[in-house]
Amino acid sequence: MDFLLRSRHNCALPEGARLWEVVYAQMPLGEIRFTLPSRRGQKARLVRQEVRMKRVALAHSEDDSLKVCCVIAREVGCPAGTTPVEWRLLTNREVPDFDAAVELIGWYRACWEIETFFHVLKNGCCVEALQLATIEKLERALAVYMVVAWQIARLMRLGRTCRDLDAELLFEREEWQAAYQLMEKHVPKKVPPLNEVVRLIAMLGGFLGRKGVESPA
Numbered sequence: 001m002d003f004l005l006r007s008r009h010n011c012a013l014p015e016g017a018r019l020w021e022v023v024y025a026q027m028p029l030g031e032i033r034f035t036l037p038s039r040r041g042q043k044a045r046l047v048r049q050e051v052r053m054k055r056v057a058l059a060h061s062e063d064d065s066l067k068v069c070c071v072i073a074r075e076v077g078c079p080a081g082t083t084p085v086e087w088r089l090l091t092n093r094e095v096p097d098f099d100a101a102v103e104l105i106g107w108y109r110a111c112w113e114i115e116t117f118f119h120v121l122k123n124g125c126c127v128e129a130l131q132l133a134t135i136e137k138l139e140r141a142l143a144v145y146m147v148v149a150w151q152i153a154r155l156m157r158l159g160r161t162c163r164d165l166d167a168e169l170l171f172e173r174e175e176w177q178a179a180y181q182l183m184e185k186h187v188p189k190k191v192p193p194l195n196e197v198v199r200l201i202a203m204l205g206g207f208l209g210r211k212g213v214e215s216p217a
Contacts, residue, residue: 004107007070007088014059020088023054023072029098032073032105036085037161047085049073051101069095073105116156121149124205159198167197179204 011019028050038044052072057065068090075084089108095101121127125145132138158165167176168191179200180187199207 002091002093004089004091004093004104006108007090011058013056014065019056019058019070020072022056023052023070023088024074026052026054028052029101031076032102034109042082045079045082047075048077049075049085049087051098051105053095053101055095066092068092071095071101071104113153113157117149117153120152120156121145124152125149155194155198159195163193163195165194167192167194170194171197 007019010021013019013022030051032049032051034047036045036047050073052074053069055067055069057067060066069092071089071091072087073089074086078084087105087108089104091104093100093104095104125148127142127145130138130141132141155170158170173191176192176197177187179197182204183200185200
């Protein structure tokens with residue numbers, strides 16, 4: 001089984017050196033760029049990271065070791081007053097070149113979307129509360145709820161990143177109008193932005209929209 005995980009500890013290598021320092025000493029394989037989404041108190045910004053890689057052996061037991069590749073993506077030239085974005089990853093996959101390292105970094109960057117999906121499946125769709133009697137029934141239920149969870153997670157992501165997107169690209173006119181009516185709000189004549197409609201639907205589910213509380217969209 002292949003694994004890709006974040007390195008939390010600067011492990012000691014069998015020869016006595018420390019893992020991260022050994023990787024930092026390597027020449028960069030290349031540079032990647034991406035836009036870091038806005039977060040509370042921080043605007044979206046462009047991030048540049050240098051990518052380094054080194055294959056090492058981690059002590060597994062007194063007589064054995066585990067061979068892994070350590071990939072480090074470290075931000076360069078970050079704005080003053082901000083914490084550099086840095087990821088230290090371990091994998092048992094072969095990383096022969098820069099493109100392979102970038103692919104792994106892309107997989108890691110997707111982990112938050114995966115966590116959001118399962119959060120929606122567990123807490124939004126409440127699949128753990130189904131208490132179905134057989135595996136077959138559970139599998140059929142999951143086949144439906146996983147599609148629903150994906151759609152909800154997609155709406156949340158688009159509501160955050162494309163706030164001014166036309167709501168009718170994802171909702172029928174009757175659907176977004178119903179959201180305003182159920183919240184006892186004036187139904188606009190023009191098509192509202194997606195973020196506004198998603199917030200109304202979230203409020204129907206219990207989101208309070210208070211100041212300082214992160215919106216679902």
